[in-house]
Amino acid sequence: MSTFLSLTVYGLADGAILALAALGFVLIYKATQVINFAQGEFLLVGAYLFYTCFVIFRLPLVVAVVAAAALAVLLGVLVERFILRPLVGENAISVIMVTIGLSSVLKSLVQLFFGTSVREQPKILPTTQVKLLGVSIQLDRLLAIVIAGIVLVGFTIFFRRSRHGIAMRAVADDQPAALTMGISVRRVFALAWALAATSALIAGVLLADLSAVDQNIAAFGLVVFPVVIMGGLDSVPGTIVGGLTIGLLKSYVSGYADAGLAEVIPYIVLTGVLMVRPYGIFGETRIERV
Amino acid sequence: MATATGIYHRTYKAELALRHTKAEFARLIIMAAALVAAPSVLDSYWLGIVNTILIAVIGAVGLNILVGFTGQISLGQGGFLAVGAFTSALLSTRAGLPVPLSLIAAVLVTAVIGAMFGLPALRLKGLYLAIATLASQEIILFVVKRWGFLTEDKGYVDVPRLNIFGWQIERETFETQWYWVLLPITILAVLAARNIFRTGLGRSFMAVRDQDIAAEAIGVNLTRAKVTAFAVSSGFAGLAGGLAAHYTEIVTWERYTLDVSVLYLAMIIVGGLGSVAGSVYGAIFMMVLPPILTDLAEALQDTAPFLSDQLPAIKNAVFGLAIIVFLLVEPRGLDRIWSRVKDYVRFWPFRY
Incomplete structure (x- = not known):
């Protein structure tokens, strides 16, 4: 029972961060129809931006977060403007490949500036043990779940209620119609990339705090794909369900079976889901016209 | 005329x-x-690079059949190369099959497995398919990594030096002898690919790429076209993987990660999607780039020593930049650039 509970908490913490990473991915896909293979590298760059502000420049925690977020937003907007916009209307292969190229460039830039060794960063979240139903669990995992939860709920409300959120949904639904209603599609595209970069930054910093500041953060980006397929590429609530499911699944499999199998189990689930529901569990079924 | x-x-x-x-x-x-x-x-260092290019050409042509000609995005090329490499290596070492037979077996086995992983393509398109093939890559890699009996729990398979019916590859003339083995195979593979697109089957691939619903309406069997495209493409990958196994004389899963799939996709993007000649140019470009960067860093050792310290990172950055620049500047790749050069010369002194 105690193993089960701690595995659950670890799985939920992982899943919550996964959901954050997947959120950025879904934001970009929904608004701009771009599959961003560089999502993991956005997490990586986010974590290192925060590291630079917090450890190297010794900024106070809150200022460091804001400064890193500002830089991440700048990066997101620049990438959209200079790399993705020229490819609007090109086929899916080109768009996928350009984000793969981008991921390679971002990763090697981080490597050029920071090297490959693990960087020391003081823990932000308290690592004290707390008793939960008789099981001791590290507090930082619980706090990571809470932070990710707040951000996810915030984004969901933003989408449902705010002007910009509704504009983004309109663009996602029908671009020409949104244009005729006076929505600036360009601004929405830039906003989508900026928000995605921010959520990736938060996910990256949380992940770095729970594990370590090193290149492995980027590998987390690949697990985003099973998550978004579970949730459907264009569903925001779907990412939460998908993230938590995949996080728990990985945690249980590595706890009860073996860690190697846990790496591949998301992909097996993914293949299974795609066989039964080609548009994911919460994804919108598209009807094609010739 | x-x-x-x-x-x-x-x-x-x-x-x-x-x-x-x-x-x-x-x-x-x-x-x-x-x-x-x-x-x-060429000296044996550069001849070795030429040999790896010849192998890469086969893999790139195969991937282009699937991605460039049939329009099915695949991130699973690395996995299919692994299937070919392991099949040929295991059949020739454990089952004692002669290498030509084990290579043929590798082609067939990889084609079957490719067709199997191509089945999701019947219902999936574009981005969803890309992710499904990513899953197949990870699953195949997991299998070759974790099934201990494949490598007798060593984590790798040792392949003996190539010996075809008594004709032995010698250490001194290793690269030259391999060159004469690989060259005819590569030429045959490229010609075979060219010929596929002069047949009804090849034309049906292109119809599926251009508009699959319309293709179905005019009588193309979508299921057959897509599954065959996956099988043919994986067959090429199996051949490339098998040849690489015998050429490098060792098979480990590390050589077939997602990075390899991406490298092959980069080859056909840089070379030109939907062009057999383009796959050849792309394979040459991508395989020659790293040694040239190494030489460049060595030449600049004294003026800019950080270049050689940071070489792996710089190689990755240049690799990514090459993909981005080609997609932004010439999405149809080296093949299109070459045909523009030819046009320029032909119409000279006129502009067009």
Whole structure:
């Protein structure tokens, strides 16, 4: 029972961060129809931006977060403007490949500036043990779940209620119609990339705090794909369900079976889901016209 | 007949010819001469690079059949290469099959497995398919990594030096002998790919790429076209993987990660999607780039020592930049650039 509970908490913490990473991915896909293979590298760059502000420049925690977020937003907007916009209307292969190229460039830039060794960063979240139903669990995992939860709920409300959120949904639904209603599609595209970069930054910093500041953060980006397929590429609530499911699944499999199998189990689930529901569990079924 | 305004044919027979102009014949002769002269001109380091290019060409042509000609995005090339490599290595070492037979077996096994992983393509398109093939890559890699009996729990398979019916590859002439093994196989593979697109099957692939619903409406069997495209493409990958296994004489899963799939996709993007010649140019470009960067860093050792310290990162950055620049500047790749150069020369001094 105690193993089960701690595995659950670890799985939920992982899943919550996964959901954050997947959120950025879904934001970009929904608004701009771009599959961003560089999502993991956005997490990586986010974590290192925060590291630079917090450890190297010794900024106070809150200022460091804001400064890193500002830089991440700048990066997101620049990438959209200079790399993705020229490819609007090109086929899916080109768009996928350009984000793969981008991921390679971002990763090697981080490597050029920071090297490959693990960087020391003081823990932000308290690592004290707390008793939960008789099981001791590290507090930082619980706090990571809470932070990710707040951000996810915030984004969901933003989408449902705010002007910009509704504009983004309109663009996602029908671009020409949104244009005729006076929505600036360009601004929405830039906003989508900026928000995605921010959520990736938060996910990256949380992940770095729970594990370590090193290149492995980027590998987390690949697990985003099973998550978004579970949730459907264009569903925001779907990412939460998908993230938590995949996080728990990985945690249980590595706890009860073996860690190697846990790496591949998301992909097996993914293949299974795609066989039964080609548009994911919460994804919108598209009807094609010739 | 080639004139400044285009190529005109006077007989049906002339139109059916593979090469129409004198320039095409001249290029063919120059290329043949260069290929024959290569082993005596190049030192064994560069000949080794040429050999890896020859293997890469087969894999790139195979991937282009699937991605460029049939329009099915695949991130699973690394996995299929692994299937070919492991099949041929295991059959020739454990089952004692002669290498030519084990290579044929590798092609067939990989084709079957490719067709199997291609089945999701029947219902999936574009981005969802890309992710499904990513899953197949990870699953195949997991299998070759974790099934201990494949490698007898060593984590790798040792492949003995190539010996085809008594013809032994020697250490001193390793690269030259391999060159003469690989060259004919690669040429045959490229010709086979060219010929596929002169048949009904190949045309149906292209119809599926251009508009799959319309293709189905005019009578193309979508299921058959997609599954065959996956099988044919994986067959090429199996051949490339098998050859690589015997050439490098060791098979480990580390050589077949997602990075390899991405490298092959980069080859066909840089070379030109939907062009057999483009896959060849792309494979050459991507395989020659790293050694040239290494040489460059060595040459600049004294003025800029950080270049050689940071070489792996710089190689990755240049690799990513090459993909981005090609997609932004010339999405149709080196093949299109080459044909523009030819047009420029043909129409000179006119602009077009």
